[in-house]
Amino acid sequence: MHVLPGNGGAPRAVDRRMATLALLSLLQFLIALDVTVVNVALPTIGARFDAPADSLTWVVTGYTLVGGGLLLLGGRITDLLGRRRMFLLGAGLFAVASLLAGAAPDLPTLIGARFAQGAGEALASPAAMSLIALAFPEPAERARALGIWGAISVGGLVAGVLLSGVITELLHWRWIFGINVPVTVVVLLLAPRLIPADAPRGRSAPLDLPGAALLTAGPLCLVFGIVESAPPAIAAGIALLAAFVVVEARTRHPLVPLGFLTHRVRAVANGVTVLLSAALSTAFFLLTLYLQQVIGFGPLAAGLAFLPFCGALFLAISQVSRLIGAVGPNRTALLGLGLTAAGLGWLARLPDQGSYAVDVLPGMAGVAAGMGIGLIALQHAALHGVTEDDAGTASGVQRSVDQLGGSLGLAVLVGVATDIGGVGGFRRAFLYALTGVVAAAVVLLVAGPRDRKPAAGADPASVNPGGAVPGPAADRPDDAAVAREGEA
Known part of the structure; x- marks a missing residue:
């Protein structure tokens, strides 16, 4: 750890660490913001490029598919080539891709830029999480720092919906991407001053490039096949994902050890996350x-209409750690699924000429509360039984599952809505999303772990409220790694 010269060295060191946390969180805010910032602008973008709703899904899913598919590889590259180096590279790629998205002359260029933004996320996020873990080596302060980082990330998701409407109506939809550029430039200028240079690294395990390629290409083919109604592409996507499992079983250094795919508690948590994320992405869209x-x-009005959603989400997030501490992650996740199901059930009855206060707001609030409680409880369950050595892999798998599940669900359910057309299509999509959430609750009830009574004196607040845990395959650094970085 670097201590700045002058009197009061320890406080200055703490100041530097907090400044580093703020800088890393700022970029993560932008990365999360770009998941939802396109939502309210989609009708305007569709009108500009004369694009139907099913094609517009790529503007959302292109970002999350590539980001989720490459997230684990990004963590491994970070381990191999250095955390600061990969953070700067990811941030730079994100900035360039944002500039290209804002200037895109047509929809294919915009979608390609969103793919590149996802790749930037896959490099920057794991590096940032690992840098935070190194800067805050003591477990309690590390948990608090990662909690702040994760909460700011959730704030980015919420702010994206609000800013999308404000920017689209008062400025231009292109600025929803353009605002990333100056902020990211600030991050790039300050990062070398705050983040220590990467320490020399010894030999590292080789990259599982085939596994990463299959994990990214499989969902892309699936989504393409669903959106374009192309059965060969769907079959190819399924085959690629099956090949991924085979590759991970045979390679000596897999991105995802099969133990993470077959461990019952974690497998149930990740499977339920797929269904919940699919429903939530559909509701947003x-x-x-x-x-x-x-x-x-x-x-603008559509963006502001999500303010109650934001309020319900943050209220749920503020209580979820206490709920987990009181009744356990399994029951808490079931509560989140129940609230989501109630909200989706309300939205599944949307009338042809509805009222925001009566027909939208109650369902929106239920979905928001279910999102805040359910996803964080499932993130907690997905780390069941992990050790210091494999927490990074477990969290990376969970984050990838979250993003890929949301992308696949969005493609399927928006396709349903488009095929039927009109408000009837909306109702059918929400009904299918509701069915998926109910199925997830049944799976959790039947196959999920039984919650044990919390140990006496356990601190419920120690559960990370933002859902962030040490990074995907970047892993929590061991003591030797911390020492090496501290000497840099």
Whole structure:
């Protein structure tokens, strides 16, 4: 750890660490913001490029598919080539891709830029998580730091919905990407001053490039096949994912050891996450279209209409650690699924000419509360039984599953809505999402772990409220690694 010269060295060192945390969190805020910042702008983008709703899904899923598919590889590259180096490279790629997205002359260019943004996330996020773990080696302060980082990430998801409407109506939809550039430039200028240079590294395990390629290409083929109604592409996607399992079973240094795929508790948590994330992504996407295309809100009003969603989400997040401490992650996740199901059930009855206060707001609040409680409880369950050595892999798998599940669900359910058309299509998509969430609850009830009574004196607040844990395959650094970095 570097201590700046002058009197009061320890406080200055703490100041530097907090400044580093703020800088890393700033970029993560932008990365999370870009998951949702396109939502309210989608009708405007569709009108500009004369694109149907099913094609517009790529503007959302292109980012999350590539980001989720390459996340584990990004962590391994970070281990191999250095944390600061990969953070700067990922941030730079994210900035360039954002500039290209904002200037895109057509929809294919915009989608390609979103792919590149996802690749930037896959490099920067694991590096940032690992840098935080190194800067805060003591377990309690590390948990607090990662909790702040994760909470700011959730804030980015929420802010994206609000800013999308404000920017689209008051400026131009292209600025939803353009705002990333100056902020990321600030990050790039300050990072070398705050983050120590990477220490020399010894020999590292080789990269599982075939596994990473299969994990990215499989979902891409699936989504393409679903969106374009192309059975050969769907079959190819399934075959690629099956090949991924075979490769991971045979390689000496897999991205995902098969133990993480077959461990019952973690497998159930990740499987349920797929279904919940699919439902949540669909709700975000379709509600923004319903508010503008059916109720008649403009982009600004549609963005502001999500303020109650934000309030319900943050209220749920503020209570989830206490719930987990009181009743356990399994029951807490079931509560989250129940609230989500109630919200989706309300939205599945959307009328052809609806009212925001009566027909949208109650369902929106239920989905938001279910999201805040359910996803964080499932993240907790996905780390069941992990050790210091494999926590990074477990968290990386969970984050990838979250993003890939949301992308696949969005492709399937928006496809359903588009095929049927009109508000009837919206209702059918929400009904299918509700069915998936109910199925997830049944799986959790039947196959999930039984919650044990918390140990006496356990601190429920020690559960990370932001869902962030030491990074995907970048792993929590061991003591030797911390010492090497501290000497840099």
